[in-house]
Amino acid sequence: MSNGPEIWIIICALGAGTFLIRFSFLGLMQGRTFPDWAMRLLRYVPVAVLPGLVAPLVVWPDATGGEMDPARMGAALAALLLGALTRNVLGAMAGGMIALYVLLWAL
Known part of the structure; x- marks a missing residue:
């Protein structure tokens, strides 16, 4: 190159x-100052961007040659569930990482 x-x-x-x-x-x-409607919409930008970054890594991970992996899918579901229950983004991310490592070890 x-x-x-x-x-x-x-x-x-x-x-x-x-x-x-x-x-x-x-x-x-x-x-x-931004109008109220723009400020309201800007609050949703991180919530919209994060799944767009994570979804390809879950569905088509390079680590498995592009095939779906049950460990990554389970970790994504665990993170989604934790996020929905706790409304805490960092907690959901940490829970998803822990679930991924536990599932990779168990499977």
Whole structure:
């Protein structure tokens, strides 16, 4: 694999694009208040992003060659149940990790 200037141009362009997208929303709104409806919707962003990041790791994990794994599915269900019962994101994540390690050890 070559480490020519093309890769650095691509990395810098993607970094600048990411910065500009975020700055256009956050930086330009500095000193202004968001409307109530926008603040209400922004509260749901972490709840919407986290499952999008985790779901592919549960359904198509690289560790198993892309096949579903009962241990990972069980850990995801345990985390979902803990999150629904306790309404605590960190507790659900910790419970899911513990369930994953216990299920990997048991299976």
